[in-house]
Amino acid sequence: MVKIAANSADDIAILRELERKILWLATWTIHNANHVRPNVDGLKVGGHQASSASMATIMTALYLKALRPQDRVAVKPHASPIFHAIQYLSGKQTREKLENFRGFGGAQSYPSRTKDIDDVDFSTGSVGLGVAQTLFASLVQDYLAAKGLGKGPEGKMIALVGDAEMDEGNIFEALLEGWKHGLRNTWWIVDYNRQSLDAVVREGLWERFESIFRSFGWDVVILKYGQLQEAAFQEPGGQALKRWIDTCPNPLYSALTFQGGRAWRKRLMDDIGDQGEVAALIERRSDAELAALMGNLGGHDLPSLIEAFEQARAHDRPVCFIAYTIKGFGLPLAGHKDNHAGLMTPGQLEGLRASHGVREGHEWDRFEGLTTPPAQLQAFLDAVPFCQRSTRRHQPPRIEVPATLDVPLQPAMSTQQGFGLLLNEIGKREDDFARRVVTTSPDVTVSTNLGAWVNRRKLFAREELADTFKKERIPSTYNWEFGPAGQHLELGIAEMNLFTMLSALGLSHSLFGERLLPIGTLYDPFIERGLDALNYACYQDARFILAATPSGVTLAPEGGAHQSIATPLIGMAQDGLASFEPAFVDELAVILRFAFQHAQAEDGGSTYLRLSTRTIDQPRRTMDAALASDIVAGGYWLRRPGPNAQVVIAYTGALAPEAIEAVGLIAEDRRDVGLLAVTSADRLHAGWTAAQRAREGGDSAARAPVEMLLDAVPPGCALISAVDGHPATLGWLGSVHGHRARALGVEHFGQTGTIADLYRHVGIDAQGMVRAAQAMVPGRPIRHLRAVG
Numbered sequence: 001m002v003k004i005a006a007n008s009a010d011d012i013a014i015l016r017e018l019e020r021k022i023l024w025l026a027t028w029t030i031h032n033a034n035h036v037r038p039n040v041d042g043l044k045v046g047g048h049q050a051s052s053a054s055m056a057t058i059m060t061a062l063y064l065k066a067l068r069p070q071d072r073v074a075v076k077p078h079a080s081p082i083f084h085a086i087q088y089l090s091g092k093q094t095r096e097k098l099e100n101f102r103g104f105g106g107a108q109s110y111p112s113r114t115k116d117i118d119d120v121d122f123s124t125g126s127v128g129l130g131v132a133q134t135l136f137a138s139l140v141q142d143y144l145a146a147k148g149l150g151k152g153p154e155g156k157m158i159a160l161v162g163d164a165e166m167d168e169g170n171i172f173e174a175l176l177e178g179w180k181h182g183l184r185n186t187w188w189i190v191d192y193n194r195q196s197l198d199a200v201v202r203e204g205l206w207e208r209f210e211s212i213f214r215s216f217g218w219d220v221v222i223l224k225y226g227q228l229q230e231a232a233f234q235e236p237g238g239q240a241l242k243r244w245i246d247t248c249p250n251p252l253y254s255a256l257t258f259q260g261g262r263a264w265r266k267r268l269m270d271d272i273g274d275q276g277e278v279a280a281l282i283e284r285r286s287d288a289e290l291a292a293l294m295g296n297l298g299g300h301d302l303p304s305l306i307e308a309f310e311q312a313r314a315h316d317r318p319v320c321f322i323a324y325t326i327k328g329f330g331l332p333l334a335g336h337k338d339n340h341a342g343l344m345t346p347g348q349l350e351g352l353r354a355s356h357g358v359r360e361g362h363e364w365d366r367f368e369g370l371t372t373p374p375a376q377l378q379a380f381l382d383a384v385p386f387c388q389r390s391t392r393r394h395q396p397p398r399i400e401v402p403a404t405l406d407v408p409l410q411p412a413m414s415t416q417q418g419f420g421l422l423l424n425e426i427g428k429r430e431d432d433f434a435r436r437v438v439t440t441s442p443d444v445t446v447s448t449n450l451g452a453w454v455n456r457r458k459l460f461a462r463e464e465l466a467d468t469f470k471k472e473r474i475p476s477t478y479n480w481e482f483g484p485a486g487q488h489l490e491l492g493i494a495e496m497n498l499f500t501m502l503s504a505l506g507l508s509h510s511l512f513g514e515r516l517l518p519i520g521t522l523y524d525p526f527i528e529r530g531l532d533a534l535n536y537a538c539y540q541d542a543r544f545i546l547a548a549t550p551s552g553v554t555l556a557p558e559g560g561a562h563q564s565i566a567t568p569l570i571g572m573a574q575d576g577l578a579s580f581e582p583a584f585v586d587e588l589a590v591i592l593r594f595a596f597q598h599a600q601a602e603d604g605g606s607t608y609l610r611l612s613t614r615t616i617d618q619p620r621r622t623m624d625a626a627l628a629s630d631i632v633a634g635g636y637w638l639r640r641p642g643p644n645a646q647v648v649i650a651y652t653g654a655l656a657p658e659a660i661e662a663v664g665l666i667a668e669d670r671r672d673v674g675l676l677a678v679t680s681a682d683r684l685h686a687g688w689t690a691a692q693r694a695r696e697g698g699d700s701a702a703r704a705p706v707e708m709l710l711d712a713v714p715p716g717c718a719l720i721s722a723v724d725g726h727p728a729t730l731g732w733l734g735s736v737h738g739h740r741a742r743a744l745g746v747e748h749f750g751q752t753g754t755i756a757d758l759y760r761h762v763g764i765d766a767q768g769m770v771r772a773a774q775a776m777v778p779g780r781p782i783r784h785l786r787a788v789g
Contacts, residue, residue, distance in 0.1 A: 011065075014380050015302050017370045018089065019060040023053060023330050024356045025088060025098070026081035028363045031349050033101045053334070054193045054325040055079040055160060057300045059086060062158070062189075066309035067386035070155030072137060072511060074122040074130035076162050076191060077110040087118035088366070090387050095364050113540050119392060121511070122540065128168025129500065129536045131159040131188060135178045136497075136504035137511060138186045138318075139489075143438070144514050146462055146484035151394060151513035156313070158187045166190065166209065170496040170533065177497050178318065179216045181489075182462055186318040187309075191299065193327035206322050213320040221308050223298030223323040232293055237277030244272050245294075257295060257326050257334055261287025264294050295334075299323030394513035398600040399436050402429075404623075405589045413618055415611040415653075416549040418585030420449030422592055423519075427456035433517075433596075438505060440489040441521045442498045448521035448549055450488065455479050460486035495530030498522055499537050506542030506599070506606065517596055518544040524551035524610060525564035538576030538606060543599035545592070546577075549611035552724030553746055553758045554654045560750035568652075568725035571608045572682040579682035581610040581723075582631075583656035584618055587679055590628045612654040612724075614755065633705040634684035635676055639663060641712055642672025647773045648713050648739075650676040650721040650730055655764060659722060662769035665784040670777055676709065678721075681729050684709075688736060710737050718776035720744065722764050742772045 055076060062073070063086045075083045084107045087093035093107065097117060100106025108115050110125035122137070124130035134157040141157070144150040165171070178186070192206060210220045225233070225242075233242045245253075256263050265282060268290075273279045285293060298304050305323070312319045328334035332348045344352070353360070357369030367374045381387070407422045426434050438460075439450055461482035491497050498520050504511075505518035527534065527548055537544070553563045571579025578598060582588045588609070595607035621627075630636035638660075641648050647670045651659035659675060667673045678684065687704040694702035710733070713719065719739040721730030727745030734741025746762050759765035770785045 011380075012303055012306075014372055014377065015060055015064060015306075017372050018064060018377070018380075019056055019302065020330075020356060021367070021370060022060055022082060022085045022089065023056045024352070024358060024369070025085035025364075026056070027053070027331065027344070027349070027352065028358075029081045029084065029098050029101045029107075031344060032099060032363075033103070034343055053082075053329050053331050054191055054299070054327045055082050056330065057302055058160065058189060058191065058305060058323055058325070059083065061302055061305035061309065062160075063090075063386055064381070064384050065306050066313070067158075068153075068155065069386060069389040069392055070152050071386070072121040072134065072155055072157050074124055074134050074159040075111045075120075076160040076165070077124045077127060077130075078162070079160060079191075080107070080109060080111050083111055083120075084116075084118065090381060090384070093118040098364070121392075123536070125539075126532055126536055127162065127165045128170050129533060131161050131165065131168075131171050132174035132496070132500045132533075133503060133536075134159040134188070135174045135183060135186055136501045137507070138183060139178070139181050139501070140504045140508055140516075141512060142181075142184060142462055143460055143489070144508065144512055146460070147435075149512075149514040154185055154316070156185050156187050158189065161188050161190045163190055163192045163205065166205075170494075170500070172212070173492075173494040173497050174500065175212070175216050177491060177494070177501075180492070183217075183318050184316040187312060187321065188319075189321040189323055191325050192322050193299075193325040209320065209322055218318045218320050219312070221312065221319060221321045223301075223304060223308060223321055225298055225304075225324075226296035226301030227303055228293050228296035228301075232281065235277075235281050237275060237279075237281040240272050240275060240278045241268075241281060244268065254326070257291075261289075261291035264290050295326055295329065297324040297326060299325035300329055393510050396509050396513050396515045399433055399515055399517060399596075401433060401593055401596045405593045407585055407589050409585060409618055411618060412615050413585050414613050414615045415582055415585060415588050415609075416449050416613050417615070418588050419547055419549070419592075419609070419611055420452055421585075422589060423450060424452035424456065427453045435487075436515060437517045437519065438487050438489065439519045439521070440491055440498065440501050440505070442491045442495055442526075443493045444522060445488065445490060448523070448547065450521055454488045457488060458483060458486035459488045459490055460484070495522060495526050496533045499530040499533035502544040502546070502606075503533070503537030503540060503542040506537060506544040507540060509543075515600065517599060519547060520544060521547045521549070523562060524548035524567050525562050527564075527567050527570060531570065534577075535574065538574055541576060541605070543604065543606055545595045545599065545607045545609065547609045547611055550613040551581075551610050552612070552654065553749060553751075553762060554612050554614050554724050554755055556755045556758055557752055560752050563746075563749040565726050565746050565749055567610060568681060568723060568729040571610065572685060572729065574608075576605040577608050577682075578605060578680070579608045579610065580680045581653035582679050583616070583651075583653055583677060586618070586621070586623050587631050587677075590623065590631045591679065594632045610653065610725075614654045616654065616657050630705070631679050632683070634680035634682070634687065635678045635706065635709055637674065637709070637712070638677045639673070639675035641674025641714075641717065643714065645672035645674050645714055645717045646670040646777045646779075647718050647720065648674040648676060649769055649773075650678055650719065650733055652678040652681060652723045652730065654724055655722050655759075658759065658764065658766045658769065661766040662773075665766060665770050666773045666782055668784070669780055669782045670773060674713065674717075678730060681723075685732060706733070706736055710739070713737065713739060715739070718742070718773065720769055720772045720776070722769055724764060740776060742776055744768055744772060 059082050084093050097107040102109045111120045113120045113123045122130050122133045138157040213220050232238050268282055326334050362368045367377050405422055406425050459482045465482035467480045502518055502520045505516050509515040551564050580591045582591055598604040598607055647666055649659050649663055663673050663675045684706040688706050691702045691704035719734050719741045721733055722744040723729045727743035731743030744764050767786055770782055774782050774785055
């Protein structure tokens with residue numbers, strides 16, 4: 001075990017006092033939430049109490065000694081009370097927020113970049129995601145450094161990880177990606193308390209962890225024994241004690257910890273106490289001293305932790321620290337297998353209060369119960385390296401987006417093809433805008449039409465790597481050259497990694513002071529594979545553009561398993577994500593420009609483009625400001641309904657040809673038929689909801705774009721909507737002004753065939769729209785309606 005060297009005894013004494021204060025403040029925060037201010041629904045703050053206590057020493061060593069302002073930390077979710085307590089001591093959290101822990105507007109139960117006022121680097125909550133985020137943030141830091149960007153020295157990207165959290169598969173997916181990209185400057189500190197929510201973890205798990213991390217090129221530092229234990233091992237009989245500790249099963253160690261010194265004494269004497277030297281070692285210690293010795297694991301020993309962190313800072317290799325801890329350390333419920341959901345009783349709290357010297361009514365006093373003079377404690381906190389910047393969040397200037405995005409329009413194109421051509425045109429530019437665009441894809445770069453962009457802007461790697469095919473003079477469409485100047489990050493087939501990478505890229509402006517314009521591509525149905533990570537990215541307010549293609553049943557013979565139904569609804573429901581599904585490439589050009597601006601706006605967000613591989617005829621028209629505005633707002637009239645309209649068809653995306661055909665077939669037998677192009681069901685619906693809220697709040701003049709669009713539709717008109725996705729995507733349109741509505745869409749997937757076969761099968765072809773019109777608007781038969789075979 002490494003020994004303390006560079007830290008004075010006075011510093012260690014102050015840190016130990018502050019550690020006690022941090023544990024008390026975190027415990028009181030939880031107790032206050034449950035007993036002083038109980039939640040009205042009866043929900044108890046269980047898991048935080050024991051899980052956060054096990055992290056008190058580690059986080060004290062990190063935040064008050066080891067960290068530098070450029071470092072970034074993802075805090076284990078249940079350690080949030082410890083984090084908030086440290087921030088409170090540092091003057092970055094308020095008593096009011098702590099008193100309202102888990103209440104509306106109070107300190108969050110899990111650290112949140114967007115909801116907490118204190119210095120949260122990465123939101124955590126859904127376990128495993130914050131851990132992987134630090135790995136990808138490190139890769140983004142390397143990307144910036146390779147281009148001479150970034151503010152100040154390189155930082156360590158640090159995750160505080162629960163041992164049970166290591167069950168999450170996305171962590172291991174991220175490890176592989178990190179190995180591919182030569183990961184650096186990343187620390188994962190595993191809180192190895194050997195307890196999960198429901199159980200005690202399997203024996204020998206740390207050996208598996210160590211093997212996995214070493215195989216991916218990480219250093220592994222085992223923090224198993226504290227200095228008290230190390231000293232005892234040097235006494236006569238100490239090696240026998242060490243062997244007993246090493247072979248003790250996890251459940252037994254936890255149980256004895258909960259039972260205390262007397263139980264330790266009996267068990268040790270029964271197992272190894274018949275050896276004279278060992279018996280003497282045990283007998284020299286009181287029950288309290290023996291309990292302190294057996295609880296002095298590496299994760300609870302400040303000098304050992306500080307020295308290990310200092311040694312790791314001396315190099316840039318990724319490091320996994322496996323820190324042995326006791327869940328609930330320092331609390332009466334320490335070690336009990338039920339402590340995850342357990343809460344301290346008022347009596348236990350009063351005993352802890354007494355042991356910490358906290359007077360009633362002074363629970364929130366920052367230095368209450370400590371022996372070091374307050375001025376000395378404050379001076380120590382003022383000198384903490386991590387707190388030497390007034391703010392660690394950056395606000396770089398916006399990147400100017402061109403007034404228009406050029407694309408060489410062809411008579412017939414798909415939106416996926418148009419997307420590739422738009423990126424290719426951007427790739428030709430030599431300005432800051434083009435240099436800030438960075439793309440990434442999970443092994444589908446070519447099949448999502450990024451090939452031309454990558455040929456121009458190359459693939460990123462910290463070191464040059466030649467294209468072997470080009471070097472051997474083998475003809476190839478694509479030049480796969482890797483190097484520091486590259487602007488495409490190629491990922492393996494793991495959508496969780498894609499969205500976590502987009503999250504890291506999309507926070508570059510705040511974390512590292514350099515704005516990037518990230519674009520990720522994937523197949524539309526596989527959004528659902530990475531949905532948790534997508535939601536996590538949006539929750540952090542990461543800013544990026546997501547291009548998903550091919551989509552719906554329109555991909556036809558590519559395979560039934562690749563068809564997507566729910567993704568339009570995901571786009572509508574996902575907070576922080578504006579969803580679009582353009583039909584035409586000129587619409588896409590307008591939307592993509594908006595997305596680049598939206599990613600940089602203070603009140604903006606990310607953008608999802610649902611694209612298609614279907615080639616359709618492109619309109620020949622002038623894109624004026626009014627039309628561009630309508631496209632961004634979510635819809636426009638491709639054919640405005642007449643004053644006596646009986647039928648209006650609203651469509652989105654690749655169904656434009658069928659909708660246009662259906663209008664032509666219906667128009668001979670129904671009056672004034674209208675055709676509404678919906679470019680964003682999400683934006684239309686959000687605008688409608690916002691307008692209703694505004695009117696409910698007293699703004700009677702508030703009007704939504706969809707309301708103004710549908711003002712043109714007479715009250716008795718039938719509204720037919722059609723989408724290559726779930727029919728609920730547009731099914732709400734009839735509610736805007738109370739029109740009769742029929743929503744066509746896809747509710748079942750899996751069939752293969754031609755586009756015509758599948759559209760006919762699910763009822764979204766032109767004939768399906770005509771049948772809906774015939775049923776909804778009685779009258780003479782529509783002459784072009786074919787009988788269903």
